[in-house]
Each structure stands twice: as C-alpha cells, then as structure tokens.
Amino acid sequence: MTHLEMTSLFKALSDDNRLRILERLKSGEKCACVLLGDLTVGQPTLSHHMKILADSGLVKVRKSGKWSYYSIASETLQALAAYLNQLSEISRECVIDENSDCCR
Amino acid sequence: MTHLEMTSLFKALSDDNRLRILERLKSGEKCACVLLGDLTVGQPTLSHHMKILADSGLVKVRKSGKWSYYSIASETLQALAAYLNQLSEISRECVIDENSDCCR
DNA sequence: GGGTAATATTGACAACTGTCGATGTTAGAT
C-alpha cells in the first residue's frame, strides 16, 4: 500500500457521517436508501460519501436492479489497522539526553 | 473514545506530511528542528502540524530549554487500530436476497 | 542587558471539502 493510498484512506475515514455509515454497515450489507434513513443528509450527499468510501476501497458495492448494496471491505480496514500497529511499535527507546544539543 | 475524538484522529492522520512525521518518529524521539530537515515545508507549517498531532493525542511533547521533543503516543495508535479491527469484524454474513425489496 | 537560536502565533490566501437544489440516468411497474 502506497503512501498516497494511505492518506486517502484516512481522509475517507475523517468524516463523522462516513464513520457512522461504516458502523452501520458492521451489521451487514445495506442498500443506499436504508443508509439514507440513518443520516441527516440529503440523497446527493450520501451518494457523494458512498463514492468516497467505495473509491478508497473501504466498502464494496454490489448493484442489483435499481438498488446499490454496500458492505465493509474488511481486508482494507485490517490492513490499515496493521499499519497503525506497526507505527506504534517504537523500535528502540531513544530518549535524547536533556542536556545535549539535538541540532548538529 | 468518543465519535468526535475518533474523526479528529483520522483527520490528523490524513495528511501526507503528518504521516511522514509519524514514520520518522518511529525510530524514537526527535526535536522539531530535526523533523524540519526531513520535510519540504517551512518552520511555521511544521509547528502547525505538530500542534495538530499533539492536540489529537497522536504524539507526546517534551520541552527542554529551547527545544521541543516529540514522540509517538503508542496507546492512541493502538486504540485506533483496535477500533478499525473491531469495525472489520462483520457480525453476521448478512447478504440480502437479490430479489427482495430492501426499502420497506 | 543585548544578541541569537528554536519554536509559536498571526494574518492572508489558494485549494479542497461537505452540503444542497436541480437535473440526469437507469430500471422496474402499470
């Protein structure tokens, strides 16, 4: 996963409504009109959010007739979680001495 | 961790330079002037980014004399990773029948 | 105290983002 893909994933996650959508999808696949009922945004706005979530790879889309069904892309979420965990593992306890100059 | 805190964490992570800073901090505590050398932004911009990272709880600050030392706040990163993992665990395989109407 | 180095703050500006109303597209129903 490239650096750019990573930031676009975090961008996709950094909106209150989109987080709500993901949490709603945790209970299983949902169609857009159901999600619309859960939020306080208009239909074009929901469509916009779903596009961002789908394009980033956080949700999968399945179209059937008039309906669009969305579901969580677990692999992507797990990959992100793995990245964050790796980032939290500080390789060595490297505390700089308080009296040393750090900048030369 | 509240919903609002969560989105502010993701917001803090959704910038290329801030991700770079965190990856740089993975090798241990660094002072601002060192981080400045790693990026292609001016000093006020770095200061701005560090404030966002610190306020969100992703990094810890230690001040000593003229210098500010920054380090990764592992707990926060791990909490976020746990949240993402929990989100990826779909409770039941709930695929809606293709021929059913979803919206009533 | 005066000078200098590290960092923070302020103000300004361009770029991006979330939202909506209006309109377009597509597919089933009558």
Add this chain to the structure above:
DNA sequence: ATCTAACATCGACAGTTGTCAATATTACCC
C-alpha cells in the same frame, strides 16, 4: 410508452485546511 423510484452527476456556496511571510515569544550565551 409512460410513470415512478433509486441513485448519480452538476453547479454553487460556505467552511475548513495547508502553506507561507512576518512577527512574537522564550531561553540560552556573552
């Protein structure tokens, strides 16, 4: 073919964000 429901796209607008130059603050050194 016409109507309607689900969803997408477009254009506009306000609010936010990343960036910089200029300035302020703080702490050390002489």
